[in-house]
Amino acid sequence: AYAIEHERADGMDYFTVRRVASRVISQVRETGRPYALEILTYRFAGHGAADLFQPYRNKEEVTQARTRDPITVLEDRLRAAGVLTDADVERIHRDAEQTVEGAVRFADESPEPAADELFKDVHGA
Numbered sequence: 535a536y537a538i539e540h541e542r543a544d545g546m547d548y549f550t551v552r553r554v555a556s557r558v559i560s561q562v563r564e565t566g567r568p569y570a571l572e573i574l575t576y577r578f579a580g581h582g583a584a585d586l587f588q589p590y591r592n593k594e595e596v597t598q599a600r601t602r603d604p605i606t607v608l609e610d611r612l613r614a615a616g617v618l619t620d621a622d623v624e625r626i627h628r629d630a631e632q633t634v635e636g637a638v639r640f641a642d643e644s645p646e647p648a649a650d651e652l653f654k655d656v657h658g659a
Contacts, residue, residue, distance in 0.1 A: 547607065
């Protein structure tokens with residue numbers, strides 16, 4: 535509607551996203567004009583607790599999509615290039631788990647916010 539240049543890209547491939555984003559960022563910096571990217575991905579989990587069984591898709595679809603999990607695909611490519619080892623992957627996963635556990639612990643141990651915080655910095659509140 536606004537004649538904004540745009541394109542779609544495969545969001546399941548890190549290298550594709552990086553290549554397209556780099557090109558578009560350079561173009562926007564050079565021209566100053568807006569550009570829209572639609573990065574297509576697959577959502578593995580449901581929207582929330584009420585969507586636990588995801589009746590709108592079958593197990594085969596999810597299994598097929600998992601073969602293109604961007605993290606696994608990137609890990610495999612980096613291993614094949616000889617820049618990532620199984621030990622590196624284990625360390626990265628362990629570090630990530632510790633970071634998440636620390637964040638959860640911080641949240642659990644933090645005091646409940648005051649009720650008036652609910653509307654703080656909310657437009658129109």
